Amino acid sequence: MLLDANAGHYQDDELVPAAEPHAAHAPSDAAVETQADLSAEIKAIGEAYARALKDGAAPETQPRLDFAPYRSSILRHPTKSLHHADPETIELYSPAFGHQDVHALESDLTIQHNGEPQGERIIVQGKVLDGDGRPVAGQLVEIWQANAAGRYIHKRDQHPAPLDPNFTGVGRCITGPDGSYRFTTIKPGAYPWKNHLNAWRPAHIHFSMFGTDFTQRIVTQMYFPGDQLFPLDPIYQSIVDQDARDRLVAKYDHELTSPEWALGYNWDIVLSGSKRTWTENEAFGDAGDEE
Amino acid sequence: MSKLTPTPGQTVGPFYGYALPFNKDNELLAPGSPGSIRLQGTVYDGAGEAIPDAILEIWQPDSEGNVVQRTGSLVRDGYTFTGWGRAAVGNSGVFTFTTVNPGPTEAGAAAFISVAVFARGLMNRLFTRIYLPENEEALAADPLLSSLDPERRSTLIARRDADGGLTWDLRLQGGNETVFLDFERSEGATQ
Numbered sequence: 001m002l003l004d005a006n007a008g009h010y011q012d013d014e015l016v017p018a019a020e021p022h023a024a025h026a027p028s029d030a031a032v033e034t035q036a037d038l039s040a041e042i043k044a045i046g047e048a049y050a051r052a053l054k055d056g057a058a059p060e061t062q063p064r065l066d067f068a069p070y071r072s073s074i075l076r077h078p079t080k081s082l083h084h085a086d087p088e089t090i091e092l093y094s095p096a097f098g099h100q101d102v103h104a105l106e107s108d109l110t111i112q113h114n115g116e117p118q119g120e121r122i123i124v125q126g127k128v129l130d131g132d133g134r135p136v137a138g139q140l141v142e143i144w145q146a147n148a149a150g151r152y153i154h155k156r157d158q159h160p161a162p163l164d165p166n167f168t169g170v171g172r173c174i175t176g177p178d179g180s181y182r183f184t185t186i187k188p189g190a191y192p193w194k195n196h197l198n199a200w201r202p203a204h205i206h207f208s209m210f211g212t213d214f215t216q217r218i219v220t221q222m223y224f225p226g227d228q229l230f231p232l233d234p235i236y237q238s239i240v241d242q243d244a245r246d247r248l249v250a251k252y253d254h255e256l257t258s259p260e261w262a263l264g265y266n267w268d269i270v271l272s273g274s275k276r277t278w279t280e281n282e283a284f285g286d287a288g289d290e291e
Numbered sequence: 292m293s294k295l296t297p298t299p300g301q302t303v304g305p306f307y308g309y310a311l312p313f314n315k316d317n318e319l320l321a322p323g324s325p326g327s328i329r330l331q332g333t334v335y336d337g338a339g340e341a342i343p344d345a346i347l348e349i350w351q352p353d354s355e356g357n358v359v360q361r362t363g364s365l366v367r368d369g370y371t372f373t374g375w376g377r378a379a380v381g382n383s384g385v386f387t388f389t390t391v392n393p394g395p396t397e398a399g400a401a402a403f404i405s406v407a408v409f410a411r412g413l414m415n416r417l418f419t420r421i422y423l424p425e426n427e428e429a430l431a432a433d434p435l436l437s438s439l440d441p442e443r444r445s446t447l448i449a450r451r452d453a454d455g456g457l458t459w460d461l462r463l464q465g466g467n468e469t470v471f472l473d474f475e476r477s478e479g480a481t482q
Binding site: 061062063064065067070072073074075076077078079080081082083084085086087088089090091093094095096097098099100101102129131132133140142143144146152153154155156157168169170172206208214215217218219220221235236238239243244245247248269270271272273275 | 294295296297298299300301302303304305306307308309310311336337338340342348350351352358359360361362363364365366373374375393396397400403405407409410411412413414415416417418434435438439443463464465468469470471472473474475
């Protein structure tokens, strides 16, 4: 198990252009860690968590910052406990976004170029709620993702899958009065990376959201139901609790599916609780868009 | 008390670079305009290496200490101070913002900038604060700072540069690790 001495090696490795097209089929470096190595580590952590739960530990709801199977985390997690602080003034508010900031068309990732992107067209829809179930109205949602072939438009993603000239993979929207968001996009492909030999990320869409308080800020990833890569992925598995993991998986929704057009997925996001004392207007969702 | 369980965070990953940055994202006001200062720093990992793939957001009151609730952060008009900005670090791990010195939000309070940090390899965003170095009395009375031992406390206080700007480095791990904040009492760092 690689922990300290060579950790930097992995960090750099992830940035290097991916293997030559055929290299993945002819692994030459016997020292490279395999999926079996990584899966054994993930399993051991999972079993320790199951024992802790049985002994009465509280279920974990967030990813572990210290999760060695995700090699890039080894030198990038705080080793000291997070310090409790009561949020003050500025932290009890979020920046305001509105339709000056985001055009309505930015929520459709399939119309940003001259032609139709390749792949399976999907609708992803849901609500942003705070921990008390209040809708987060008029707030910014940003997404980014790989194309249908699993390729990102990013100079560091050089693996041999095709770019799609009709797909960038970036979208934004402002939530409605009921906290709702909706994107039209293409189902992203699985993405190979260099955490270990034959590492593949399950298909995912990156989501970035703001709440009503800055303390609710979250960046996360939405996954698709039934992905066979879930047990193998150190990033998904960094959330050790199955119920918590399930909160990142969208539900297929046939009611949302549009005939002869797009498959529908539903995914609601719950932010942490607001610490602010709410006025009546805010509680009914009038905050946010001043346009 | 929260009634619903929050959705877990996940790492921002390596590929935010074509998605999260936007034009003038790090210019809360135009560089060189009256009152503008440079806020800069470097993000380091536990080996003391600057990291090239972190992205920071700052959120702060205006110079009078007012919490601003104006739209226009993503499409800046060059005149409206929105209080929020975003800066990806460059290849050498350095980030730069153009902003104003935040005012204290209450009389006598220590003035600070709220920070959220995201990085490849960082499983969940981290929160911290950047305090202005000048008002020692206010710093001494600050509830957060006074709950920290002096060595750790110093990680939250910026240095004043000769040009009037602020320098503040962020260390994700290691001896001089930045103090990161838990507003929930439930997110333990290293469990």
